[in-house]
Amino acid sequence: xxxxxxxxxxxxxxxxxxxxxxxxxxxxxxxxxxxxxxxxxxxxxxxxxxxxxxxxxxxxxxxxxxxxxxxxxxxxxxxxxxxxxxxxxxxxxxxxxxxxxx
Numbered sequence: 001x002x003x004x005x006x007x008x009x010x011x012x013x014x015x016x017x018x019x020x021x022x023x024x025x026x027x028x029x030x031x032x033x034x035x036x037x038x039x040x041x042x043x044x045x046x047x048x049x050x051x052x053x054x055x056x057x058x059x060x061x062x063x064x065x066x067x068x069x070x071x072x073x074x075x076x077x078x079x080x081x082x083x084x085x086x087x088x089x090x091x092x093x094x095x096x097x098x099x100x101x102x
Contacts, residue, residue, distance in 0.1 A: 053085055054085070054088065055086065055087060056084060056085060057084070060080070060083075061083050062078065084097045
């Protein structure tokens, strides 16, 4: 027959291990809650309402989707100039008054 060892609660080694496991559990629980909070923050950043403009407001025209005949874009401007909004086409699309672009 095999002997099954019994662990008594007054055993010092066992009590130290139990306290250590409780400490680790609480530590991991706190770290996971921190990670969860960070994930919520990053998720909500994408869902933040974007600014909406009205007619006659001035906004910068970004050169993001404009093709310019330059061999290299590194030193080019990211914002071309301030332009006036003529008409609001949709929620985030506008028609601009383009006077002169150099």
